[in-house]
Amino acid sequence: MSMETMRSVLKKYFRFSDFRPYQREVIEKIIEKRDCLVVMATGSGKSLCYQVPPLVVKKTGIVVSPLISLMRDQVMALKQRGIKAEYLGSAQKDFTVHSKAEHGQFDILFMTPEKACTVPSSFWSNLLKAGISLFAVDEAHCISEWGHDFRVEYKHLDKLREVLLDVPFVGLTATATEKYSSFALAGRAALGLVVRYFLFDLNLYWYNNSRRTSYTVYFRVQYDIIGSLKLNYPFVTIGSVDRTNLFYGVKLLNRGQSFIDELVREISKEVTNGGSTIIYCTTIKDVEQIFKSFAEAGIEAGMYHGQMNGKAREESHRLFVRDELQVMVATIAFGMGIDKPNIRQVIHYGCPKSLESYYQESGRCGRDGIASVCWLYYTRSDFAKADFYCGEVKSEKQRKAIMESLLAAERYCVLTTCRRKFLLEYFGEKFPADRCGNCDNCKISRKERDMSREAFLLMACIHSCRGGWGLNMPIDVLRGSRSKKILDVQFDKLPLHGLGKNYPANWWKALGYQLISQAYAYHSHDLWSNSSANASGKFELCRAIAFTVAMS
Numbered sequence: 443m444s445m446e447t448m449r450s451v452l453k454k455y456f457r458f459s460d461f462r463p464y465q466r467e468v469i470e471k472i473i474e475k476r477d478c479l480v481v482m483a484t485g486s487g488k489s490l491c492y493q494v495p496p497l498v499v500k501k502t503g504i505v506v507s508p509l510i511s512l513m514r515d516q517v518m519a520l521k522q523r524g525i526k527a528e529y530l531g532s533a534q535k536d537f538t539v540h541s542k543a544e545h546g547q548f549d550i551l552f553m554t555p556e557k558a559c560t561v562p563s564s565f566w567s568n569l570l571k572a573g574i575s576l577f578a579v580d581e582a583h584c585i586s587e588w589g590h591d592f593r594v595e596y597k598h599l600d601k602l603r604e605v606l607l608d609v610p611f612v613g614l615t616a617t618a619t620e621k622y623s624s625f626a627l628a629g630r631a632a633l634g635l636v637v638r639y640f641l642f643d644l645n646l647y648w649y650n651n652s653r654r655t656s657y658t659v660y661f662r663v664q665y666d667i668i669g670s671l672k673l674n675y676p677f678v679t680i681g682s683v684d685r686t687n688l689f690y691g692v693k694l695l696n697r698g699q700s701f702i703d704e705l706v707r708e709i710s711k712e713v714t715n716g717g718s719t720i721i722y723c724t725t726i727k728d729v730e731q732i733f734k735s736f737a738e739a740g741i742e743a744g745m746y747h748g749q750m751n752g753k754a755r756e757e758s759h760r761l762f763v764r765d766e767l768q769v770m771v772a773t774i775a776f777g778m779g780i781d782k783p784n785i786r787q788v789i790h791y792g793c794p795k796s797l798e799s800y801y802q803e804s805g806r807c808g809r810d811g812i813a814s815v816c817w818l819y820y821t822r823s824d825f826a827k828a829d830f831y832c833g834e835v836k837s838e839k840q841r842k843a844i845m846e847s848l849l850a851a852e853r854y855c856v857l858t859t860c861r862r863k864f865l866l867e868y869f870g871e872k873f874p875a876d877r878c879g880n881c882d883n884c885k886i887s888r889k890e891r892d893m894s895r896e897a898f899l900l901m902a903c904i905h906s907c908r909g910g911w912g913l914n915m916p917i918d919v920l921r922g923s924r925s926k927k928i929l930d931v932q933f934d935k936l937p938l939h940g941l942g943k944n945y946p947a948n949w950w951k952a953l954g955y956q957l958i959s960q961a962y963a964y965h966s967h968d969l970w971s972n973s974s975a976n977a978s979g980k981f982e983l984c985r986a987i988a989f990t991v992a993m994s
């Protein structure tokens with residue numbers, strides 16, 4: 443298939459003059475019927491990779507997507523471009539779509555994973571006769587139990603591999619996180635696969651080799667996607683996750699009306715400048731309170747959350763996307779697939795449940811490449827929601843993944859060093875400098891202060907209390923308290939008792955959070971512990987290093 447045909451499709455339907463990085467390569471591979479794994483930043487243009495091939499080869503492209511609302515939006519946008527698109531899922535009320543689809547009447551057919559796994563086999567055999575250009579799985583990280591958004595239905599998609607022979611399978615995601623560089627490989631078979639896919643595949647397309655640590659780092663979620671979708675010798679495309687036009691900042695939030703009033707005032711300034719803003723809240727109650735405050739300030743805002751009826755949500759969405767409303771106050775129900783180019787601010791009122799969610803939600807910002815800002819406001823209580831997030835989780839693996847993701851979000855919040863560097867490195871990408879110059883920590887000048895002694899005292903005290911307490915206990919011990927709780931367990935006899943009385947309790951607490959941000963300590967279920975399985979190893983490390991903290 444010539445490059446000319448691809449370009450003419452790009453121009454005719456999308457009105458773009460050229461492909462963005464990687465798009466052309468991925469599209470070519472799909473047309474050659476090669477399986478692909480595409481890991482690229484939010485807003486980088488992954489959708490085009492599965493939208494162009496069906497139009498070039500003139501056969502239906504199947505796209506599995508996790509949300510009906512997302513599919514609806516995409517169908518609407520594609521139809522406006524003159525592309526024959528539809529979706530199949532429980533919400534589809536047009537019963538002719540099924541039969542039109544199986545006879546190949548659509549260029550692109552979106553399906554929920556449930557639908558893809560439950561349509562009768564005759565659907566697939568008919569459609570295969572008509573021709574299928576690709577089977578794409580969007581938001582493919584949902585397939586992995588190590589991912590932040592595991593959906594069990596995604597796990598069954600592999601069944602289709604045996605049905606859709608000779609159809610290229612494509613997994614696409616922005617967040618296939620590497621969480622452990624020392625990923626323990628499960629046996630020789632796994633090693634064989636990884637070696638095959640990651641080491642000797644000369645077709646690996648690395649966006650910028652120098653930015654990646656090394657290709658011997660194993661990406662657990664990527665590996666899961668390849669394994670679960672049974673991708674055969676896939677063409678792996680890994681782009682940078684860096685959104686260079688986004689400013690990242692974090693502030694501690696003082697919950698209450700006066701804080702909200704201040705927030706509303708700040709956002710109103712942006713509204714007068716013509717920019718759009720999304721405010722993500724962690725609860726519906728917060729959405730309603732902030733929405734009300736905008737109304738009281740005379741600013742028309744939209745509201746979007748899961749308890750609104752479908753019609754009201756759609757209306758809110760429509761007005762915002764068409765620039766008839768400048769502000770949207772929403773839960774994360776308003777998230778995936780919002781492709782409005784001119785969003786200048788994404789504000790989080792409360793810390794999201796994972797760093798992956800934060801990256802995706804903040805990624806709605808500045809999709810036109812123009813400088814935009816992402817502020818995250820958090821309270822310490824945001825980090826005590828692990829049990830809530832683990833509510834319906836069945837496997838230990840998932841529980842662990844959720845806890846780790848929340849912990850990463852917490853570290854991001856309390857960080858005093860470059861936020862971009864932290865984000866990128868969390869996603870397995872090396873950031874060559876110490877400062878990006880475009881986050882609050884890089885812009886606000888802070889003096890560094892050596893706190894090795896204090897850090898050592900606190901770590902030693904956490905260690906001496908044997909990690910079985912909240913942070914208050916070791917702090918009270920350091921401050922020389924003789925409360926009944928301390929006397930009962932004889933912590934007043936510890937050699938460290940009273941050695942930290944020069945600092946107030948809140949000061950020690952803040953230091954505790956700094957230790958978290960630098961991975962020297964972690965807390966789970968409010969029990970504090972030295973970091974890592976080998977606590978004493980880290981403990982020694984803390985003694986050996988100079989622990990500095992940046993102070994504003």
Ligand SMILES: Nc1ncnc2c1ncn2[C@@H]1O[C@H](COP(=O)(O)OP(=O)(O)OP(=O)(O)O)[C@@H](O)[C@H]1O
Nearest residue numbers: 458460461462483484485486487488489490616781
């Ligand atoms: N070649 C191109 N030239 C210009 N604009 C493009 C090109 N490809 C994609 N875009 C635009 O970039 C924006 C983001 O694209 P898209 O929605 O595909 O991103 P994505 O990678 O799927 O993001 P997310 O993971 O956040 O959903 C869209 O507005 C799209 O129209």
